[in-house]
Amino acid sequence: MTLEVSFQTRARTIDHLGRGQIADSPTAISELWKNAYDAYATSVSLHIFDGTPEVAAIFDDGCGMDARDFVERWLVIGTESKIADPDRPPPETFGLEPRERQGEKGIGRLSAAFLSPATVVVSRKPSGPFAAVMVDWRLFENPFIALDDVRLPVEEFEEPGQLYGLLPRMAEVLLANLGHAGNERGQRLERGWDKFSDHESRSGFRATTASQISAAWQEMPLNRRHLEEWPAFLGLEGHGTALFMLSIHHELAVWVRPESDDAEAEIVQDRLRQTLLGFTDPYGEGRLEFDYEVLLHRGERVSTVLRATDVFGYEELKELEHYVNGSFDENGVFRGRVVVSGRDLGIKEYVPRRPPPKTGRDKLGKFSFCIGTYERDFARTTHTEQQHSRLDTQADKYGGVAIYRDGLRVMPYGRANADVFEIEERRGRHAGRYFWAHKRSFGRVSITRSENPNLRDKAGREGLVDNRAFRELRILVIGLLIDFAYRYFGTDSDIRAEMMPExxxxxxxxxxxxxxxxxxxxxxxxxxxxxxxxxxxxxxxxxxxxxxxxxxxxxxxxxxxxxxxxxxxxxxxxxxxxxxxxxxxxxxxxxxxxxxxxxxxxxxxxxxxxxxxxxxxxxxxxxxxLAPNEAAKRSFSSHQSSLSVKVESYLRKIEGKLDDLRTMWRNKAGEDRGAFYKLCRPLLEDEVDAETLIRFLNLIEAHRRELEEEFAARYTPMLRALDQLAEGIDLDGALSVTEDDKSDLEEKIRDLNAVAQVGITVEIVGHELETLDAEVRRNLMRLPEGIRQSSAFKLAFEAHHALTEKLRFLSPLKVAGYRAREKIRGEAIAEYVGEFFHRAFRDNRITFEATPAFRSLQVVDLPSRIFPVFINLVNNSVYWVTHAVDRRITLDFVDGLVVVADSGRGVDPDDVGRLFELFFTRRAGGRGVGLYLCKTNLGVAHHSIRYACENDPAVLPGANFIIEFRGLTNDA
Known part of the structure; x- marks a missing residue:
């Protein structure tokens, strides 16, 4: 008789799919962050709290979930939501570009089981109620109970404060999974847990899993301290998801444990930094709209471990002396820009010995690639000493070649111990010939799900499946690295041999x-x-x-x-x-x-x-x-005689020195004439036959070239000096001026370094102020409702809001971080300026206007470069227009020129030439830094700024500053 049966799923299956598939905590976190990306979040954060037990939380501002989503999607393993359905309406995207889904198997959420034994997920859709689910992952370690018998509590509620009353009730539902109920399910669970506990006792466990679960929920580990860090819980965001992890894994807990300062803890912390730094692709020309950060909560103190701006990116890559940037096509042919020792060689091509498969399950597809590095030996580099030192520091933090899929990092590639392209193995064989060093290189491979469908994640989410498509990718990249090292970068390269001696x-x-x-x-x-x-x-x-x-x-x-x-x-x-x-x-x-x-x-x-x-x-x-006429002649003759004697004295000294110089150079020339003979004479004593002739000729040719370069280096400067003397150039005076100019420049550099220290200080203080701002806002919202409705509270909160708006101005001044060029519209600049100076405009009765022409302009550059320019200019205008009756500030766009104008008294004509000098100011209490920084910042990107001259547009009767942006467009 044939039986018809189906697979029976034990609860332990969840444990195998979740905790059993994850290599480490950073990988688990990256999986959960990718879920936030799939939910169209623009920001995600990991918070680690100290306490007993330690708690971690992942917050995002994605589309969120309701109770139905929890039941039909989040608690369904291998959900069909990962399969594209053309008839299915798209999720809420909040105006973002469509995103390729990162999840493949519908089990990424189970990564939470690796991070902690218990999880509470709270979520909210836009304009919808809150929903929560509670999971104790230890329930799924029991091989003696069926998956269908495990029931998890799901709640839905309108107000965030209601959750505090619901958590104990949800815990009761969770504990019911241990059995003790009178129904048939309860009896099955009780028998299953008895068997498992007996097994654990016989195995020598000090505490059974069932007892650990019971003890964990006697007192709720989740409280206000954790919940009120989530912006949506405080009403600051209208949607998103918070995943709270209770009694977190040791790899997370070491961050907040006071005693965790040993070598093992340092290894764990370094691994998390290496894995999550550069979580989004920093080498793309456009930045992915997905920010991330990791924060630690020790008592009342909050500190940041890493954030999305902590990267070595596209702009930094282009500043390296050696780099390659391009893409492989479907035939495996690479075309991209090659820069060697700062010299742009243009677009170069690499053709593999054979193309990769273009069809079927082995198809590789198109992908992008970039890599850059710098000379380790300072004597060989084209970077300055300061640049070289900074690159050494950045290599320690960001070095490595990573892989990104659709803008998100594929783990673990890029780590120091994850050299997928075997760069260090080849370097160990011959460092000069193979050139590249994994730890000192910056770069990435960029793949996509649409172009590279056969590059799939391993089951454990630790790398890509080692199939033919992946092997072909490695073969292409390795071939390119070897070929370009031979042709352009390594010791065997003719280009390097030509450039490096110079x-x-x-x-x-x-x-x-x-x-x-x-x-x-x-x-x-x-x-x-x-x-x-x-x-x-x-x-x-x-x-x-x-x-x-x-x-x-x-x-x-x-x-x-x-x-x-x-x-x-x-x-x-x-x-x-x-x-x-x-x-x-x-x-x-x-x-x-x-x-x-x-x-x-x-x-x-x-x-x-x-x-x-x-x-x-x-x-x-x-x-x-003597007669007056005779006295005059006598005086003339006396002075003439004195000057003639002086000139004659100079001439004798010059002729003497020229004779000495001529003798010295003739002696040196005599030695140089015999240098080639001395070098090659021993070679002539050897027998030369047909086999050694080529080697002999090459050797004497090499000696000739070597001496030729040495002679050129010795004699050419002397000839140039004589030419300059013949032209009447005072070399000693020129050297003196150069030396003095150098000294002046060093002084200016010190001044600029002092100014740079202001930026560094702003970065440090700004970080602390951001933390304090969050603390103030959170605690203000904790005050009783009656106080929050009072006028005093509202005034204080408004003042605090104004302060935080001012702090927004600090962010563009930060020295470190990602520097991606963006399309900046005049509308955004106008809104930024209007928001920043809102109170100043209101209190001083200033009319601020940005014309339609200005609002419709568009420039591609760094926001951190452009926004401070307008803030500095308008800040000056605010000061000067307060001395006028008619108080107006206008941003305009006239004849291709941006105009920042005010109705103040204008700039005195005598001061126009010094306006942009460092520390020059006519403003009471001013520092004379703002306009200098405007000109310097714009000049870096080849933009320019000036005070309006006679032929420039004058929008208002006061000061009119003219900005010429390179590559500016206008949609009006």
């Missing part, structure tokens, strides 16, 4: 030349002061003596003494040029005081000579017996 020589020459010039100048100044200070002091004494003698000659009218005085004066005046101090280095160090003493003495000496010259003329005119 880079290394330029780095070394620049450093050596600067150091030598600086040392020589300091040595020359030191020697000069030491040798000529006595002569200067003697000259000062003689000037003083001659001045006294001149007075005596005038008094006595002694012609003989007048003649002697004139001769002594001419002799002393001849020393003027010899005693002139050389240009001083920008930093004198211990020579500062001596140099200043000499400089001041020389000025006194020159002033004394000038006075003596006047006195000599007076004496010549009054005491001398």
């Amino acid at each position: 880079i290394m020589k330029a780095n070394a020459t620049a450093r050596d030349a600067a150091a030598k010039a600086k040392t020589r100048r300091r040595r020359n100044v030191r020697t000069f002061l030491k040798e000529l200070m006595p002569d200067l002091r003697s000259g000062l004494a003689e000037v003083e003596a001659l001045a006294a003698e001149a007075n005596e000659v005038k008094r006595t009218n002694d012609r003989e003494r007048a003649t002697v005085l004139a001769a002594r004066f001419q002799s002393l005046a001849a020393k003027k040029e010899d005693l002139r101090p050389p240009p001083a280095p920008a930093k004198l160090g211990d020579l500062e005081d001596k140099y200043r003493e000499y400089r001041d003495g020389y000025r006194e000496f020159v002033a004394g000579l000038d006075n003596l010259a006047k006195a000599s003329v007076d004496i010549e005119a009054s005491v001398g017996s």
